Amino acid sequence: MSQGHSDSDIALFPKNATEVREPSMFRVMLLNDDYTTMEFVVEILVKVFHKHYDEAARIMLHVHNEGSGLCGIYTFEVAESKVHTVHTLARENGFPLKCTMEKE
Numbered sequence: 001m002s003q004g005h006s007d008s009d010i011a012l013f014p015k016n017a018t019e020v021r022e023p024s025m026f027r028v029m030l031l032n033d034d035y036t037t038m039e040f041v042v043e044i045l046v047k048v049f050h051k052h053y054d055e056a057a058r059i060m061l062h063v064h065n066e067g068s069g070l071c072g073i074y075t076f077e078v079a080e081s082k083v084h085t086v087h088t089l090a091r092e093n094g095f096p097l098k099c100t101m102e103k104e
Contacts, residue, residue, distance in 0.1 A: 025104040026079035028071045030063045030086070036095040038064065044097070045071060048085050073104055 028049075030041065038060055045056035049071045063069035074082065079101040090097035 023075045025073050026076055026101040027073050027104055028079050028082050029068045029100045029102065030059070030071055031098040031100065032063050032067045033096050033098065036090065036097040040090075040093060040095055041097065044086055044089060048082055048089070071099070076101075 030044070041060040041063060042053070042056045045051040045059055046053060049056075051059065051071075059069045059071065071082070083099045083101050086097060086099035090099075
């Protein structure tokens with residue numbers, strides 16, 4: 001190296017660097033309503049959340065019986081995108097299906 005600096009003189013990370021943290025995670029939930037068909041909810045779970053049919057049917061029944069159900073846990077941006085996609089598809093198909101996200 002030039003000017004008499006050794007490799008040990010060069011700081012790769014500032015001494016006051018903060019610790020790297022994992023991103024916050026968000027639970028994406030489907031909410032039950034009296035109008036959205038069970039078939040459409042299963043279709044949403046398969047297409048948007050990439051669930052296998054049997055798991056999608058189980059989640060749909062949980063939503064139907066308990067009032068809400070967990071679709072998945074994602075970073076903020078992914079969760080927000082999935083909520084938006086569910087709402088868009090529901091409206092395009094004439095359903096009032098609601099999807100929410102909450103911090104884990």
